[in-house]
Amino acid sequence: MTLRIDITHSLGGFTLDTCFEAGPGVTAVFGRSGAGKTTLINAVAGVIAPDSGRITFGDDTLFDVRTNVPPHKRQMGYVFQDARLFPHMSVAKNLDYAVRFAAQRPQGAQRNDVIELLGLGPLLSRAPHDLSGGEKQRVALGRALLSRPRALLMDEPLAALDAARKDAILPYLERLKSTAPALPILYVSHALDEVARLADNIVVLSQGKVAAQGPIFDVLSDPNAVPLLGVRQAGAIVCATVVNHGPEGLSTLRTSAGTLTLPGVQAAIGSTVRLRILAQDVILSPRKPEGLSTANVLPVTVTTIKTGIGPGAAVGLLAGTDRLLARIPAPAIKDLNIKPGTSCYALINATSVAPSSIGR
Numbered sequence: 001m002t003l004r005i006d007i008t009h010s011l012g013g014f015t016l017d018t019c020f021e022a023g024p025g026v027t028a029v030f031g032r033s034g035a036g037k038t039t040l041i042n043a044v045a046g047v048i049a050p051d052s053g054r055i056t057f058g059d060d061t062l063f064d065v066r067t068n069v070p071p072h073k074r075q076m077g078y079v080f081q082d083a084r085l086f087p088h089m090s091v092a093k094n095l096d097y098a099v100r101f102a103a104q105r106p107q108g109a110q111r112n113d114v115i116e117l118l119g120l121g122p123l124l125s126r127a128p129h130d131l132s133g134g135e136k137q138r139v140a141l142g143r144a145l146l147s148r149p150r151a152l153l154m155d156e157p158l159a160a161l162d163a164a165r166k167d168a169i170l171p172y173l174e175r176l177k178s179t180a181p182a183l184p185i186l187y188v189s190h191a192l193d194e195v196a197r198l199a200d201n202i203v204v205l206s207q208g209k210v211a212a213q214g215p216i217f218d219v220l221s222d223p224n225a226v227p228l229l230g231v232r233q234a235g236a237i238v239c240a241t242v243v244n245h246g247p248e249g250l251s252t253l254r255t256s257a258g259t260l261t262l263p264g265v266q267a268a269i270g271s272t273v274r275l276r277i278l279a280q281d282v283i284l285s286p287r288k289p290e291g292l293s294t295a296n297v298l299p300v301t302v303t304t305i306k307t308g309i310g311p312g313a314a315v316g317l318l319a320g321t322d323r324l325l326a327r328i329p330a331p332a333i334k335d336l337n338i339k340p341g342t343s344c345y346a347l348i349n350a351t352s353v354a355p356s357s358i359g360r
């Protein structure tokens, strides 16, 4: 089923004016602080009533000029930045509380499946104050899933966690995606690394408006989206298959354009991973370079060039059937005579792809 959101809402001098759809899978709502992400997700949850517009889920109208379905009747699971567990209840009781309210609902995961999916078994008898931040968020996610939601709304669920805890919980979210592929998940975040690992689609909010939207692979590789995403954060996602793990901690991965050698790849041989390759870590060369310390050289074709974003230019590249994004000094466009259709080589430093940028 698909969530359709077409609303306007004013708060002081701020106006949210958005129109987009979120179907099965993860739709990331990305934007800088104050872009309107929380206002948007609160409207979908039914916590606030927009000034005007319409929110539908499949054939059901959740909000319009005549209708405003209360939050508990929208059948949405909500996970906040802070886990908001009941402090006086054990993990098991927190989960059972959700089951009780879901008893009559037709869809959703069973208790044991959710416990297994999120690795909650060893935590069941513990109290929330004995859990780490990441464990609390796993319980909060379990509780949301056990309410048998028709859609999941996640508002910066990892923002309060440090990098290590974030890395520990991301694989659970990746598993959730594959075990519940039909579940629409609206995932609010201002962290592009999370979004790149999890999202199928992205809606970029800027000052309350949708500034870009579409499949995550398209938007993150679009040079025109670089100013919205931030020049240092911008980078495309490449799909790769793990070929082997070498003795030096370096793994060989096959992409549609050629082979990459990268450190810190945990995935099993034969599995497909997503690699987020930052635009600033891609260097372009008109000829195939030799004798370099990096083995990662892929033949590419220039598709789009975006200048006028400071001293750098963003260059969209086709690498086999994948796309890459490079950020190079603007004068290099002229010096290298780069234009759409130019064939050249992309150099990617082996150590610049962080293990946390590698998703399943």
Ligand SMILES: Nc1ncnc2c1ncn2[C@@H]1O[C@H](COP(=O)(O)OP(=O)(O)OP(=O)(O)O)[C@@H](O)[C@H]1O
Pocket: 011, 012, 013, 014, 031, 032, 033, 034, 035, 036, 037, 038, 039, 040, 190
């Ligand atoms: N009750 C309110 N009264 C007036 N302005 C508000 C109110 N609530 C939010 N705003 C403003 O609306 C804008 C959007 O806020 P919102 O919380 O939706 O942004 P956000 O993208 O979720 O930000 P963050 O990432 O910092 O949480 C901000 O400019 C905020 O200051």
